[in-house]
Amino acid sequence: MTDLVHSTAEPDSATISGELQTLADVAVPPPPSWRPQTIGWPVAGAIVLALLVFAGWRWWRRYRANRYRREALAELARLRAGMTASPAARAQALADMAELLKRTALAAWPRAQVASMAGADWAQFLQANAGKAGAAVPVLAALVNDAQYRDAAALAQWPETQVTATATACQQWIAGHHVPV
Numbered sequence: 001m002t003d004l005v006h007s008t009a010e011p012d013s014a015t016i017s018g019e020l021q022t023l024a025d026v027a028v029p030p031p032p033s034w035r036p037q038t039i040g041w042p043v044a045g046a047i048v049l050a051l052l053v054f055a056g057w058r059w060w061r062r063y064r065a066n067r068y069r070r071e072a073l074a075e076l077a078r079l080r081a082g083m084t085a086s087p088a089a090r091a092q093a094l095a096d097m098a099e100l101l102k103r104t105a106l107a108a109w110p111r112a113q114v115a116s117m118a119g120a121d122w123a124q125f126l127q128a129n130a131g132k133a134g135a136a137v138p139v140l141a142a143l144v145n146d147a148q149y150r151d152a153a154a155l156a157q158w159p160e161t162q163v164t165a166t167a168t169a170c171q172q173w174i175a176g177h178h179v180p181v
Contacts, residue, residue, distance in 0.1 A: 072100055073174055079167070090156060090163050094158065094163060098144055102114070105125070119144070123144050127141075129177050135172075136170075137173070139165050139169035142162075
């Protein structure tokens with residue numbers, strides 16, 4: 001075996017620079033492609049995209065179909081803001097709430113089915129189509145029976161708590177009623 005001997009001489013700079021120039025760069029592979037390699041991923045992507053488009057279309061239809069609810073709730077908020085001014089304002093707000101319920105129902109159901117209802121039939125209709133607002137209907141029954149047949153003086157006698165409960169029940173029915181398809 002040969003003995004290796006280390007040189008103690010310092011290499012000169014010309015030798016070092018020459019050797020550095022003969023070195024090659026490290027070979028780096030190309031970056032991996034982000035494009036799917038199999039057909040399954042594009043198919044899955046197309047299905048997900050189609051489902052998202054369908055869900056967006058359904059949301060848009062439901063949003064447009066519930067426009068009458070948003071408008072009725074906005075009008076109810078306006079009525080609630082003005083009903084604390086005086087007993088006469090409360091009486092007018094109650095009469096307007098009864099009218100608002102009827103107009104809301106007319107926007108969702110055929111006119112021939114809803115327009116002629118009054119009194120007990122109207123209260124029964126509200127109960128039958130209450131949906132999530134079933135607990136609000138007994139309070140609304142008092143409104144539709146009293147507001148349509150009594151004058152403003154009788155409605156002005158309603159206590160503040162009953163008026164507030166009626167407004168809350170009206171809001172619950174408008175927001176939660178169910179229209180069969």
